[in-house]
Amino acid sequence: MNYIDVITCYPTFMRADEITSLIAQGEGLNVAFARRVSAAYINEWRVIEIMACLANSRGGTLLIGVDSDGTVSGCHPFHGNTTDPATLAAAVFRNTAPGLAVDARVVEIDGKDVVAVTTQAHSSPVATRWGTYRTRRLNAQGVPECVGMDPAYLFTRYRDANGTDWALTPAPGATLADLNPEAIVEFRTLTSDSHLQSLDDEGLIRALGFYDDSLEPVALGAIALFGEQMALRRFLPHHHLVIADRRATPRTYRSSAPLALMLSDLQRNSDVFGDGLPLVVNALTHRDYFVPQPVYVAIDGKGLRVTSPGGVPRGVNLQAVADGQATYAPRSLYLATALARMGIARAAGSGIADLSAARKTQRATTLSFAGSHDQGVVASLSWDTEGRVAAASEQSSDVDQLSENEARALQTVRDLDGRSASSSEVATKTGLSKQQAYRALRKLVDAGLIRRTGETRTTRYLV
Template identity: 25%
Template sequence: MAEIAGGEDRRHEFKRKIVNPESIAGEIVAFANSDGGVLYIGVEDDGKIAGIEDSETVFQTLANICRDRCIPPVSPMIEQYRSEDKDIVVLTVLRELNRHKPYRTAGGRFYIRVGRVKKDATGRELIRMAQSAGELHYDETPVIGTGMSDFSMSAFETYHRLQFDMTVEEHLSQSGISMEKLLRNLRLLNEADGEKMLSVAGLLIFGNEPQHFLPQSRISAVAFAGKDEDSDILDRREITGRLPQIIEDARIFLRRNIRSPAIEHGFCREDIRLYDEKSLGEAVVNAIAHRDYSLSGSQIRIFLFSDRFEVRSPGGLPNAVTLENIRLGMHAERNRAVVNLLTHLGYMSAVGTGIPRLIIRLSRLLSGREPEFEIVGEELRLRIWSVSR
């Protein structure tokens, strides 16, 4: 089998036989908490086929381990093969069938797959797994150290008038609820250890200084003279502030640095559009709305090259979204409160078809080239090509 010849790696693990069910459960859990993988029983660590004597017993033992020693139970594919006149059993963990992360063993261990081995997941990795499974919305959790003094009432008043067509005071008077209750209902205020704190969404949309507490919420924008990052830098800016202001400042940065060429027709000049502005705007807003804000060391990066625009968003793809179905409009809300607020403010559509309708279709119509999506490590990259010059 070609996979065995390739040796053990992030998605392939070899076991001579089942000795310790808890250890086998750990391998299965590690695959389930990562991107899936394949466990071979009857294969030495070096890839030599050892075979097994009773494949039926091994088959049943693996099924029992997945059901009884993996919590929640893992749904595997278990198959029997014959190689070099010896029987082996192959257990496959598919990411698509196992989305109830995080998984743990009956012994209480949460594992992930790192290279050729399984490792205990850190607390932050557990949070991110729960996020990807839709079990936890990080943007609704409290930001330690914040309070109402960090909340901009003027920004909230502007939003409130737009959303409810009345002042905050009128709303509170009519509903009979307190300001604290209103903010809690909107997932903008939380409580930890008896103290009121702004949620991540509350700070990002209405905070006085969001980057003081969440420096990763800024955008690094760079315009290059050439086609790669080694070329001269024409413009660079760290874009900070509340998310609505970041969106507007990113738009200004792109307008300033997209230098449209022109064709002279006698006394007339015809400017050539290099990009569809709606497409670029949707790309920026999507990155801001759906990035993983729990990644404290990573900000969104916008790169403008001579032949393309790139937005690099920390956190990869959430839940059931893949590089294939994202192009069809498949989406999962990693940041539920942020998405709702940006939708109310008019930056997003509630329909959820921005990628196929605005990014892909409009870019393709103008440049004749398909936008490209790519996962590099923990970063989702979107590449939009300019019109050829």
């Protein structure tokens, strides 16, 4: 596609009334003003930089000839005695990489010329020909400005835009000796895939897509899942989990174990997180491993808050996710698939959707993504203790209709005082067979009297 094709197909055409409305709203993340009462003010190069900056954020419009306070001062001509919109747009396209299509128009406002240059958000980072990468942010005073893009964020944007799965990136110099045998054993124990269980260590890692016959055979996904501590520090130094539990006696837990061991340990201690475990698992699965921050989990009497490094993938609507819409946009398809086969993470974006459905039926929690930003996703659950009591009251009539096995299983789970148990543990405590306990627990879950966490071998039950 050549430049003329791009320009003629571009859909944005600013009218005078729309420009007047933008001026009234003032500058923001998608609107910028620039004064040009003479050639000494903003030049063509600066226009190119600002348009690339807007494209790297939400897209937007640069209004040249409007002062920072919204006063229309008029735009001094760029090209002799006039401003040629096509020439200005061509300059932007020619001096950006990839070439950025913009719509440039000269519109008369209050008897003065204003040049409106508009672009849309660009999936791949846009640079100027002289090597600057900028994006639009609010500074500490809440004023919008163009700032340099952080290198880690820039890498993430390129990777996401070009469909590169980071977990398949070779780990230079790594060998099978850099992988923790205990982590591989834990994966093999938890997976319900009989084929994976039957493979030796190298065969299992090959089947997951993280080992091949190239000169650099070990992929970063193998390091993330099974890496020894030295390998993790070398290849994925930002892989950390911090849990700050402020209930009762405040405690802080830190871990940099490989994901296979870390997630297995979280599953065994799922009581700590209540309904929030899927959020922690989701953060560890889909975080940006190249942003120098840990996954941070804060828990107190009011709820749970998970901060995951890395912005929201483009196309993901967090409000839709909070409302229960299944959304699947993994940073690494291979890593997400491996964890789903392990039986801890859910596949196809259903984990948080299931959580949303559960909170609606049980009235147990409120899910929010308030506070998320370009560098991190923040997911919060607030405990709704009144909702739990109300739900329990509504379900009390169902207890009278339970079978003897179901009643025994329910009482056993309630006696755990908030802890969880597997179906085998419930069978042992009730004297039921494993099959009888499983059927009773399944019916109790369907009735909303108890909850289930985990999948396959990691499934546990709690009130």
